[in-house]
Amino acid sequence: MTGKLFGVGIGPGDSELLTLKAVRVIKEADIVAVPGSKKEDTVAYNIALGAVPELSEKEVMEIEWPMTKNMETLNKVYDAASQRICMLLDEGKKVAFLTLGDPCIYSTYLYIHRKVTEAGYDTELVNGIPSFCAVAARLNMGLVERAEQLHVIPNLDNIEDNLQLPGTKVLMKSGKRVVGFKEAFENFDGSFSMIENCGMEGERIFNSPEDIPQDMGYYATMVLKEK
Secondary structure: OOOOEEEEEEOOOOOOOOOHHHHHHHHOOEEEEEEEEOHOOOHHHHHHHHHOOHHHHHHHEEEEOOOOOHHHHHHHEEEEEEEHHHHHHOOOOEEEEEEEEEOOOEEEEOHHHHHHHOOOOOEEOOOOOHHHHHHHOOOOOOOOOOOOOEEEEEEEEEEEHHHOOOOEEOOOHHHHHHHHHHHHHOOEEEEEEEOOOOOOOOOEEEEOHHHHOOOOOEEEEEEEEOO
16 A cells, blocks of 8 residues: 655744644654755754654655756756655655645645656645745735735746736745845835745844845745735
């Protein structure tokens, strides 16, 4: 009997935001997979550890995840990771792959999940709290009301056109590139909010594009609302 792969969304950073189902699946898993070469240095592992102390006693599969957009390189990583997971599933193991936020929203993990699913194995996605929902809650505000539209934008490409979209704009993982686009945000006619490392150590909140520092990190989410 083959095992099962779970793609587990662990939320944006606060260990208290793991769902009850995520906690249960991690506890029941035979092996937990994390994106990183050393589990102790992996953001996902440390977030989950805060909610599931038993994780420290589990077997952990570390999957090195290069920070590159080169699809040839990435596909090799996805193929190798999928093959390792499939071997464990053939042994009847339950594997929980930890992924930040929600695995259904711009998650790199989805590439592995799709490959394992297409190979005929049993798989399941476990929802997590998306980063932009946690950011809105941290800012003590709603994202949209009544018939307002919500646009979730994965990067800063074509930002001038995207800023013209109606309703609320959420920019995911804005990161260091945001510094080069400060002028576009300064010209935006509405409210600006941005959080770096929401719910994690080193959290910083910015309420104006002018306040954006040069040392912005990768985990930064921006919310732009019309007046």
